[in-house]
Amino acid sequence: MSRRSGILEFAVLGLLRESPMHGYELRKRLNTSLGIFRAFSYGTLYPCLKTLVANGWLIEEPGSVPALPPTTGRGVAPASSLAGRRAKIVYRLTAEGKEHFEELLSHTGPDSWEDEHFAARFAFFGQTEREVRMRVLEGRRSRLEERLEKMRASLARTRERLDDYTLELQRHGMESVEREVRWLNELIESERSGRDQRRSSPESSTQHDTSGETGGLPRHRDDNSRPDPSDDTK
Amino acid sequence: MSRRSGILEFAVLGLLRESPMHGYELRKRLNTSLGIFRAFSYGTLYPCLKTLVANGWLIEEPGSVPALPPTTGRGVAPASSLAGRRAKIVYRLTAEGKEHFEELLSHTGPDSWEDEHFAARFAFFGQTEREVRMRVLEGRRSRLEERLEKMRASLARTRERLDDYTLELQRHGMESVEREVRWLNELIESERSGRDQRRSSPESSTQHDTSGETGGLPRHRDDNSRPDPSDDTK
DNA sequence: GTTTTCATGTAACCCGTTACATGATTCA
């Protein structure tokens, strides 16, 4: 069954659930569309796709193929074949794949609170049931509070022995964590007061709105927009 | 020579520069004392120490040896441990090790701006020359600004197609980066105006807490300084 | 018609963890 590590598998299934895509595009979405996601390399992505296919969660479909009869039954063109033409491979979620993703969506474990895992979960909150969303948010929060505890303790223990820079680094680190806790508090609050709004399909999803001062997702400010051709990481 | 990757090697040398230690203690310092440092496992640390020894940067010394009936002195009080902790192998920086560390300290490359690398560099700013500190801070800042550019662009491109949660995730991510940029601005500013203060001794200089509202540690009701049995990560 | 970008893949390696094995010392 291959324990292909959660995050990538999860994100791939989640993205393909929205619409079929080929690997190259998938990777770009991984980098940009989702919030925190680091750039997975092709060396990671393609093998992963293969595994998911092997598990029956995805199927490969020919994308735009040129003409000429594909004499062989698809899959991988044999190396020795002349004119081995390779086209885009579009990956589509199977029924089993969809089912599997739903399962992943509704399951929460201690992993779900860790940084990257959490970001991935959050990115798919749109398809997540509210109850699960709450569990994840609260799990994350107590994870962070735990972390804060330790930082505070360690800081108290060692304060005098540290130079200004180390101290400042720790201070800044703690402040960041505290900020995220406050963010989570807002989110949890607005989950509590908002109404259900489960399973937002591509259509308008902007409506788990006000029910208090922080109703809906807390409104924040906007920013400028420019075309800007840059995209890849680094 | 073995290209043992920067971070751990750097941190170990840096910590041992301050005082000799054995592996176990070293690991704890790695987890707690330094700001951001994730917990390296022994499986990483010990082999690394071996390599550093092989490179001639460290030497192994016997810690306080099993106490022969401790009626008499044998007054080797182990370095920097409270009470009479005893250790098996104490690692001490050699002259070459020290030299090597200084070299690492003064060298900056594009790696130095990345998250973990940066944190490690910052943690040893106390021993870093001011010029280098500036380079690192500014490098980090422009790295983050680059990142912001991309986030903004990607956000502008895809705004409508994303659901509220994804949007919120991106917003929060950007805000965090922006915050760090402001932090760096403050630090750079105070580097500019402060006087040299290389090799910081206990005296307080460089009070970079001129930041008005957020200055210094937010006075949380801290110091529940229980002895605290828990220490390991996770 | 050449360069760029899109697109897919693989093999070698790197950094680090997990799980295990071992033993000494402190404390109840």
Next chain:
DNA sequence: TGAATCATGTAACGGGTTACATGAAAAC
């Protein structure tokens, strides 16, 4: 005396990157 903690190590594996190899389509 036995449990908890301190202390050191290693083999197997995991998840990911880099560098490479290939080829088609689009842009110039």
